[in-house]
Amino acid sequence: MPGLLPAVFPAAFEVRSPASSANLGPGFDSLGLSVPLYTTLRVTPQARTEIVPLGPDLEGTPADESNYVYRAMLLTAKRAGMTLPPARVEIETEVPLARGLGSSAAALVAGIVAANELLGRPLDDGALLDVAAREEGHADNVAPALYGGIVVATLDKLGTHHIRLDPPAHLGVTVLIPDFELSTAKARAVLPNEYSRADAVHALSHSALLAAALATGRLDLLQHAMQDYIHQIWRAPLVPGLSDILEEAHKHGALGAALSGAGPTVLCFHDTRHETHPLHAFLSSVMKRNGLEGRILDLPIDTQGTLIRTL
Numbered sequence: 001m002p003g004l005l006p007a008v009f010p011a012a013f014e015v016r017s018p019a020s021s022a023n024l025g026p027g028f029d030s031l032g033l034s035v036p037l038y039t040t041l042r043v044t045p046q047a048r049t050e051i052v053p054l055g056p057d058l059e060g061t062p063a064d065e066s067n068y069v070y071r072a073m074l075l076t077a078k079r080a081g082m083t084l085p086p087a088r089v090e091i092e093t094e095v096p097l098a099r100g101l102g103s104s105a106a107a108l109v110a111g112i113v114a115a116n117e118l119l120g121r122p123l124d125d126g127a128l129l130d131v132a133a134r135e136e137g138h139a140d141n142v143a144p145a146l147y148g149g150i151v152v153a154t155l156d157k158l159g160t161h162h163i164r165l166d167p168p169a170h171l172g173v174t175v176l177i178p179d180f181e182l183s184t185a186k187a188r189a190v191l192p193n194e195y196s197r198a199d200a201v202h203a204l205s206h207s208a209l210l211a212a213a214l215a216t217g218r219l220d221l222l223q224h225a226m227q228d229y230i231h232q233i234w235r236a237p238l239v240p241g242l243s244d245i246l247e248e249a250h251k252h253g254a255l256g257a258a259l260s261g262a263g264p265t266v267l268c269f270h271d272t273r274h275e276t277h278p279l280h281a282f283l284s285s286v287m288k289r290n291g292l293e294g295r296i297l298d299l300p301i302d303t304q305g306t307l308i309r310t311l
């Protein structure tokens, strides 16, 4: 009577994917870095699928196929041409939702890596990135969430191509995370469909300079290289204080500043050898002037990306 035998399931495991900050100014949809705030999945193979969002931040998150994690797991199985084995998937996150720190990318990447693990690893890293980038529509959050560090990535008909950079020495991140949500969809809806040649050349040259500066540790060039006219000016009305920070943060110790992803978080680079008190004081004063509440955190750049651990 095989039906009465206890099923033997593979060992439970945990997948942890980091938050990310996309664009870094002019690298719209193509450049990002990861930071150590994590989305964690605990995956326990069992007879039926159960999606279990945990904690107050995920309250109201669906537990069906519209859940980002579960959707990503199903997509991965489809890409591999296999059926997803059932499992209990507990989801926890430290990444604030809809704040420009890649919560959706961390959820997607964690789901993709978890499904690949359950399926016996049929997809290599490049295919995992491609599944994630196609689902997200751009690779600038998902690539750092998968690989860690700073990643330059392209997504087109030919596939997803990327180069991962180790962060330059002494480069730290300060983020101002406002207490309000801004969905990526809303922040993309305000962008124009067309740009002038001058704006295109400005974006190309500055994003190329930024990637080269990050690759060679030229921290002195960040402030200039992070200038952007592709998305930040259009999004500024949605993020009170953004223009002040972009214009003035360098006077208070920032090496450069940018809207993080689609916002409303703002990212400043700092030199880890220097105090960040003056920058914090400036960011606090901008919040106060604009009637905002929020958190200011100094973070290193995560270099590990997504990790799997057997439980």
Ligand SMILES: Nc1ncnc2c1ncn2[C@@H]1O[C@H](COP(=O)(O)OP(=O)(O)OP(=O)(O)O)[C@@H](O)[C@H]1O
Pocket: 020, 022, 039, 053, 058, 061, 067, 068, 069, 091, 092, 093, 096, 097, 098, 099, 100, 101, 102, 103, 104, 105, 107, 141, 182, 183, 184, 185, 260, 261, 262, 263
């Ligand atoms: N851990 C999670 N589990 C399930 N769904 C999640 C999780 N994290 C994020 N999401 C979904 O992603 C949505 C937020 O995605 P959105 O793209 O708007 O913002 P973001 O990814 O946080 O920011 P950005 O893309 O600008 O960096 C949430 O409203 C929720 O539906």
Ligand SMILES: N[C@@H](CCO)C(=O)O
Pocket: 022, 023, 028, 029, 030, 138, 140, 141, 184, 187, 188, 231, 261, 262
């Ligand atoms: N590059 C994307 C990141 C947010 O998902 C944007 O700025 O809209």
